[in-house]
Amino acid sequence: MSAQLIQSLLSHLPRFAEEEGVFYPVPRSALLNELCQYVEPGAAETALSLLENLLDTLAVLDRTSLQNGEWRFVSYPAQLLASSILTAMSDADSHLFPANFWNTHSIGNERKESQRAVLRWLETARTEHHAEQNAQPIRFIYVAWSIIKLDGRILFYQREDTQKRHDKTAGDYGLPGGRANQNDIVGAADPAQMLAALQAPNSERVLNALPATLQRELREEAGLRFDEHYQFSLWRRLKPYRQVQGAAPNHALTEYYLDVYQIELTLEGFLYLQQRVAEDERLVWLTPDDIERGTSDDGKIPYIQALYRDFGGDRAALAAALQQLPDSFSAGYRLLQGNPVFIFPIQPGQPIRAGEPGKDKPLPVTLSRQQLQTLLGLAAHARGFDFKSLQPGIALHAYGWIELTEPGPLQTALLELAAALAGSPLPLECRQDRLFRLPIQPASVYFADALFSFVANPDDLRATTSKIPVSIRRAGLETAFGTVAPTSAEFSLPLQLVHDLLDLSKNRYPADNDTAEKIEGRYKKGLHLDPRFKALGLRNLVRREAGVFKFALPFRIEAAD
Known part of the structure; x- marks a missing residue:
């Protein structure tokens, strides 16, 4: 539509007095006749219908008059708004925003906030004033979340927008994971097809890409690598929901699709995650009780509104479901017949005793002084004793695991101990010649x-x-x-x-x-x-x-x- 067409209508618009409410309408036919001086009747009808739809969307025209074939503004401010919009459209030098207002490359938070404010106002108004309360979303987001559970606690990751988020009650910590992007869609060489899929509702192509999203996000947020560190399975596909929401300025009525995956860690993944959590303060553990209350004792707020909503707002039911999930890593202790106890000597020449409580007998194992000291280190760590000093090149992990961070005499001693204990009721578990432990329950470990x-x-x-x-x-x-x-x-x-x-x-x-x-x-x-x-x-x-x-x-x- 040319600026000339709109400009031709400006002087023919209906009027409303600034005071005392005097007004007059204008027949739609008169406006159509004015446009027909410049274009064919069909084009004139199309142009007028588009302008009519725009002004009706802005709620500045009286709908009863419109149905009767007349344009009438509902008030003087409505006339001003319509005149402002149409004047800007008719003037090539007029813009409602600066020419670079909507640029997103290398802009600061102030510009992002300005963009967000405009979009949020428009989308909130469109949603709230929809006649059927069923406004259609214009943004579609696909999300993969993970449940990593250890010792009954769930891993959370601090959200990047914690400091600048506008909804301060939304929560500081989310489940590890995030949104699908174009890099997750396999075989999407054509940008048009890829973006069409990402920006479409209930896209099977993007839903199928969520496992790739999960792997990428876990690598970025927790350093976990698929296969080496974990496997996963779908735990729950949440019901889609709509909300005026968005990251930074990307704010609109959005429809969300979320898949939540249950993670099963390998030993390597478990040990790596322990170290990563200790080093990265953004990774925190929350209990199901914290999730039910909506906050931890130290004020950490979980951002899992989608899960709360999927459970119908029943936080207790969500907490119970999380409690029923198995941990993402099992200690893997060996189940030995009779649930024996093991009593470790502290002096060479004395036997290891093993057997049912009260019926323990010496094991037919002879150990050197070095082997006994190596065994005592494994047993003390299995029992959870504190070491006041450690030899260099050793890392202590949960469930009795000891990791050698560099080769040396201790590695040789551990491998020799493993050979000495082979075939006995007290085996030594070894992984990659660097991870060792006694695979027995801590409660079965006793000392002389x-x-x-x-x-x-x-x-x-x-x-x-x-x-x-x-x-x-x-x-x-x-x-x-x-x-x-x-x-x-x-x-x-x-x-x-x-x-x-x-x-x-x-x-x-x-x-x-x-x-x-x-x-x-x-x-x-x-x-x-x-x-x-x-x-x-x-x-x-x-x-x-x-x-x-x-x-x-x-x-x-x-x-x-």
């Missing part, structure tokens, strides 16, 4: 009694209170990996039980002695079940050996420092 002592204060033993403090100490332990830190756990025990334990430490009672059996029963119903006691790696304090009751540790009576 000589590593521990039981300590009470003489003044407390003379007290008249019902309970007194005692401590169980674990000495430091030298291993091939470094020194395990000594530790001490404090307990409050009944005074009479402490005296009875002292009595057991001094005297020998036959295994069928009623008094000794009662002491053992009281101990096993209390102290023996305390998680802090179990964490020490001590098998027990009281047991029966060779037909007699035995208090297993040195009972030390020491005054407080």
Whole structure:
């Protein structure tokens, strides 16, 4: 449509008084006749219909008058808006925005915000004032999200727009993943076909490309590489939803399509992710309870509105579904018949004992001093003990894994230990000659009694209170990996039980002695079940050996420092 056609109509538009509401309409036929002076009737009708549609969309024309074949403005401000738009369209030198306003290359946040504000206002108005409340989206976004779950927690990634986001309640952290782009669509050499697919609703081609999107995003956000670090499967395809939303200035009524994938990590992926999370503060763990509440204890807000919406707003149901998902990595401990315990000596020449609790026997394995120290390092890490020093070239990982970051004598020692333990109930697991562990449950790892002592204060033993403090100490332990830190756990025990334990430490009672059996029963119903006691790696304090009751540790009576 030429500027001349629009300019010809300006003086023939209806008028509305600025004050007191006086107005007059103009017959549509008169406007059509004016245009016919410049173009054929068909072209004139097309031009007028387009202008009519524009002004009706702006809501400046009275619709009842329009249906009666007349143009009438609804108010003087409406007349001004229509005149402004039409005048700008008729004047080659007029623009509603600067010539470069909509450029997006190398622009600052202020320009982006200006673009976003315009688009958001227009799209919000179009959506809210749609007669059928069913405005059609003009933007289509396809998203791949991942669920990486470890120890019952879900991995989140800090959103890049956290600091400049306008909706401050939207959430700071999203699930690792992101939007599909043109690079994810295989075989899309033709830009027209590729963009047509990306900007179309429910595009099968883009939906099929979401696995590629997932792989790209996990590599970018978490450094994870498909196959080497993980496999994945579709967990949930969310129901499409619409919202006036967008990244930076790309703001419009958008229809979203989201696929959520469940991730299964390899050992290499699990170990790599542990290190990556420790080094990258943008990666955080949130619990299903955090997700249900919508915030963590330290104020991290998950941005998963699409998931909340897909569960009908029932956050508890979403949390329950996430809790039911298996972890993305399994410890993979070996299931050994009879659930045996393993008791590790701390001096060469003493056997490793293994078997069902109370029925343990020596293993037919002979180890050198170096091999025993190597084994003790593996056992201490499997049990979760703290090392106060480590040899260089060693990294400690979860689930008992020890990684050698450089070859050397320790690698040789570990491989020799693996050969020595081969065929025994206590195998050594090895990956790529650099990852090693004892693949047994931490709770089945115990250490010789000589590593521990039981300590009470003489003044407390003379007290008249019902309970007194005692401590169980674990000495430091030298291993091939470094020194395990000594530790001490404090307990409050009944005074009479402490005296009875002292009595057991001094005297020998036959295994069928009623008094000794009662002491053992009281101990096993209390102290023996305390998680802090179990964490020490001590098998027990009281047991029966060779037909007699035995208090297993040195009972030390020491005054407080």
